[in-house]
Amino acid sequence: MAPAEGPRPPLHADSIAVGHGYDPADAWGAAKPPIVLASTYVYSSARAAKELHQAFFDGPAKAPAGGPIARGFIYSRLGHPNLSMVEARMAALDRAEAAAGFNSGMAAISTLAWAFLRPGQSVVHGRPIYSGSDNLLNTVLADFGIHAEGVAEACEEAAIRSASEAALAKGPLGLFMLESPANPTASITDIALVRRIADEIGARQGRRPLISVDNTFLGPLLQNPMEHGADLCVTSLTKYCGGHSDLLAGSVSGAADLIGRLQSLRVVLGNQMEPFTAWLTLRSLESLAVRTRRACSNAAEVASFLRGHPKVEAVTYLGFLEPGSPARAVYDRQCQGAGSTFSFDLRGGEAEAFRLLDQLQLMKLAVSLGGSETLICHPATTTHYNVPPERRAAGGIRDGTLRLSVGLEHPDDLIADLARGLDAV
Numbered sequence: 001m002a003p004a005e006g007p008r009p010p011l012h013a014d015s016i017a018v019g020h021g022y023d024p025a026d027a028w029g030a031a032k033p034p035i036v037l038a039s040t041y042v043y044s045s046a047r048a049a050k051e052l053h054q055a056f057f058d059g060p061a062k063a064p065a066g067g068p069i070a071r072g073f074i075y076s077r078l079g080h081p082n083l084s085m086v087e088a089r090m091a092a093l094d095r096a097e098a099a100a101g102f103n104s105g106m107a108a109i110s111t112l113a114w115a116f117l118r119p120g121q122s123v124v125h126g127r128p129i130y131s132g133s134d135n136l137l138n139t140v141l142a143d144f145g146i147h148a149e150g151v152a153e154a155c156e157e158a159a160i161r162s163a164s165e166a167a168l169a170k171g172p173l174g175l176f177m178l179e180s181p182a183n184p185t186a187s188i189t190d191i192a193l194v195r196r197i198a199d200e201i202g203a204r205q206g207r208r209p210l211i212s213v214d215n216t217f218l219g220p221l222l223q224n225p226m227e228h229g230a231d232l233c234v235t236s237l238t239k240y241c242g243g244h245s246d247l248l249a250g251s252v253s254g255a256a257d258l259i260g261r262l263q264s265l266r267v268v269l270g271n272q273m274e275p276f277t278a279w280l281t282l283r284s285l286e287s288l289a290v291r292t293r294r295a296c297s298n299a300a301e302v303a304s305f306l307r308g309h310p311k312v313e314a315v316t317y318l319g320f321l322e323p324g325s326p327a328r329a330v331y332d333r334q335c336q337g338a339g340s341t342f343s344f345d346l347r348g349g350e351a352e353a354f355r356l357l358d359q360l361q362l363m364k365l366a367v368s369l370g371g372s373e374t375l376i377c378h379p380a381t382t383t384h385y386n387v388p389p390e391r392r393a394a395g396g397i398r399d400g401t402l403r404l405s406v407g408l409e410h411p412d413d414l415i416a417d418l419a420r421g422l423d424a425v
């Protein structure tokens, strides 16, 4: 039968996550990608060596879409087959031209900051924000003369404008570094609104601030920041994309010229993703869609149980955003699901939170999120311990706040475990 004529319809993300970026013809027909551990690659001739180096250092953006193994490799810090496969897959999932893979989410975020910010510039970020990013912005970059301004009501135009003006008063605005939903409260940012404001600021200062969005909490199946105006989508692959709490990796997706700058800087910083981690990431991505769906449905049940419990004051689960509120409108427009990480506030403080945590038998008391197992932690004394109390409070992190990353166990067992913990409060 003759093949059907005309363009093929775009694949669903579920299908991209399974095989995109690997062609068995590149590896003896192996149905699954091999792990290529080589640190260096043999040139076919002296001229070929020169041409490879010319193409790498003087050519266009380093790894635009177009076949991961189509280009030659030189030395694995500059690039290697498993890294190219992950980058092709993440770019396709994030609906971007290209992606750069790193050895952690923080490596991705800090490389982005070094690539696109310069001393004297300012940054606007959401509040709360992952403590590593908070530390980078407010301590490390501050030492390099970069000023950070936080905004807590990131769906409200007046709040974003006022943070932007405060930042502009300190220096040209180089970057909106957003995290949506934000760690640990899952508060969301109106990316399209930030883009409108960034465009106006660009007209004023002669260069539009870039917009990066950390998409770790939802991942590529539930949110595509670039469809709403972001320039760069950051993902800690350690979380939902890795999905099993057994790897550390990160990626940034975006236009090929921006990603090329990150890949060039990565060569100097040496913070590229390693072959085995890249292979594990590819394998994990294959089940991202089914894991995401199950985690989301579990989270909806667990969050409903918590909301109805008398010892719980508030639950930040995105599915509970008030109909008619600005945040709800943004959520409906921007997200395809509520994810499975959120926080809840106990009536009480640290002592009550600790009593609950110490009773749990199924959920694991650990930082991180997005694994197959349910994880719970007390942000004020763990993930956000080194964020000063006033910045924690401004981001809605209280002494009675617990963060929950709902995994793939049976929801009844998770609810029974939480009920036991709450009995002890």
Ligand SMILES: Cc1ncc(COP(=O)(O)O)c(C=O)c1O
Pocket (backbone or CB within 6 Å): 104, 105, 106, 107, 130, 132, 179, 182, 183, 214, 216, 217, 236, 237, 238, 239, 248, 249, 250, 368, 369
């Ligand atoms: C939202 C968010 N972004 C980035 C990171 C950093 O990722 P990694 O631990 O892979 O460096 C984390 C880690 O918890 C996070 O929650």
